[in-house]
Amino acid sequence: MTSVAVEFRGISKRFTLRHHRARSFQDYVINAFRPSEPTEDFWALRDVTFQVPRGCAFGIVGENGSGKSTALKLIAGILRPTAGDLRVHGKLAALLELGAGFHPDLTGRENIFLNASILGIPSREVNNQLDAIVAFAELERFVDTPLKHYSSGMIVRLGFAIAIHADPEILITDEVLSVGDESFQRKCITWIDGYLRSGRTVILVSHSLDLVRAVCERAVWLDRGVARAIGTSLEITDAYLAHAEEMDRGRHADGAAISFGADGRGRRWGTREIEITRVELLDATGIATPFFQTGGPLTVRTHYRAPARVPKPLFGVAVHYGDHVHLNGPNTGTGRLPIESVEGSGFVDYVVPSLPLLSGLYHLSAAVYDERGVHAFDHHDRAYSFHVQSSRVGEHTGLVWFNGEWRHSPEVMR
Numbered sequence: 001m002t003s004v005a006v007e008f009r010g011i012s013k014r015f016t017l018r019h020h021r022a023r024s025f026q027d028y029v030i031n032a033f034r035p036s037e038p039t040e041d042f043w044a045l046r047d048v049t050f051q052v053p054r055g056c057a058f059g060i061v062g063e064n065g066s067g068k069s070t071a072l073k074l075i076a077g078i079l080r081p082t083a084g085d086l087r088v089h090g091k092l093a094a095l096l097e098l099g100a101g102f103h104p105d106l107t108g109r110e111n112i113f114l115n116a117s118i119l120g121i122p123s124r125e126v127n128n129q130l131d132a133i134v135a136f137a138e139l140e141r142f143v144d145t146p147l148k149h150y151s152s153g154m155i156v157r158l159g160f161a162i163a164i165h166a167d168p169e170i171l172i173t174d175e176v177l178s179v180g181d182e183s184f185q186r187k188c189i190t191w192i193d194g195y196l197r198s199g200r201t202v203i204l205v206s207h208s209l210d211l212v213r214a215v216c217e218r219a220v221w222l223d224r225g226v227a228r229a230i231g232t233s234l235e236i237t238d239a240y241l242a243h244a245e246e247m248d249r250g251r252h253a254d255g256a257a258i259s260f261g262a263d264g265r266g267r268r269w270g271t272r273e274i275e276i277t278r279v280e281l282l283d284a285t286g287i288a289t290p291f292f293q294t295g296g297p298l299t300v301r302t303h304y305r306a307p308a309r310v311p312k313p314l315f316g317v318a319v320h321y322g323d324h325v326h327l328n329g330p331n332t333g334t335g336r337l338p339i340e341s342v343e344g345s346g347f348v349d350y351v352v353p354s355l356p357l358l359s360g361l362y363h364l365s366a367a368v369y370d371e372r373g374v375h376a377f378d379h380h381d382r383a384y385s386f387h388v389q390s391s392r393v394g395e396h397t398g399l400v401w402f403n404g405e406w407r408h409s410p411e412v413m414r
């Protein structure tokens, strides 16, 4: 048995884009008699080489359109490479597009049989596994409901449950884990952990670098169809983030602030006697950026506007990881910066000289309250986010950087 599960050797994939689409039946007939239709070649992958070792969790990261899904479809045999040599050693189960292999009018139960037959599982076996599949997907109450009434999270749960009960040696998933809620994601990660320990292989495409870091040992970064880097998932996600940071600096060169709920997150409440008009995350040079380094500086700048005088306001920020981990919540009261009153506009800075957070995506809240911290003038709850990279400190595990020091004292032998 080979120690490699999947092997890309100089793989290229060309798509042919047709510029004249038949818009009507007449067009179609006319086109059929045309000697040649104008076409354009598009290379979705170009000379890509990498190996996925058996028993490894392998991530594929890259921007939209970089060829990640194309790579998975090649592995799954849905597409054929235009050039190169692709080898897949082992039985494979694929979770590609949301709802692929399902029929909307069939119930969950009927879809389990349909999907299993596509995966090549005999219906006798499905009968034995049905309860386990439904239980893993946590869909007991909905198993006889047509799939068209399922939420996307429910469809993903069902797809994942079927795929893993097909007992594959290689599991490939395209972004689907991110569709499920946090508790299901955690359950999948726990399952994948056990699955990997039994020597099997996972290939995961995700835009969530946190997920890639948490699950994968190794990864490839695809950039417009080319393998830009291959290495440990930490090296690759850090390199990819650094690149995104560079691109972002170009975009944010005017020092623009991130706007409220820019990434679709966050809630806002308050009576607005003082309004938070803008929140900026600034680096050492005072430039707004969503990218920071462990041990480096970070300043949160909260811009405000108060149409009339408001006495003794309290400004605060909070940092969260995921939905439930509240890391910190300093305010001008606890930080001993009494503000007598505000009227008109200005800004308040919270300066962190050395950020004690490790690699990850963090969410930021900014708020202004009355003197007692009870009445909200304006609260932007987890409406902003920022990335932290820890490559420079060389420590990656966990969330917090203690910046501790190791000492060794061997006992003197007599």
Ligand SMILES: Nc1ncnc2c1ncn2[C@@H]1O[C@H](COP(=O)(O)OP(=O)(O)OP(=O)(O)O)[C@@H](O)[C@H]1O
Pocket (backbone or CB within 6 Å): 015, 016, 017, 042, 043, 044, 062, 063, 064, 065, 066, 067, 068, 069, 070, 071
């Ligand atoms: N069947 C197809 N015909 C023509 N072009 C295609 C086809 N499938 C994909 N492409 C093109 O190939 C490129 C790579 O697409 P792919 O879906 O692999 O990207 P991706 O990395 O998965 O992106 P995303 O992050 O948005 O999912 C894109 O430019 C896409 O438009």
Ligand SMILES: [Mg+2]
Pocket (backbone or CB within 6 Å): 068, 069, 070, 174
């Ligand atoms: Mg894709």
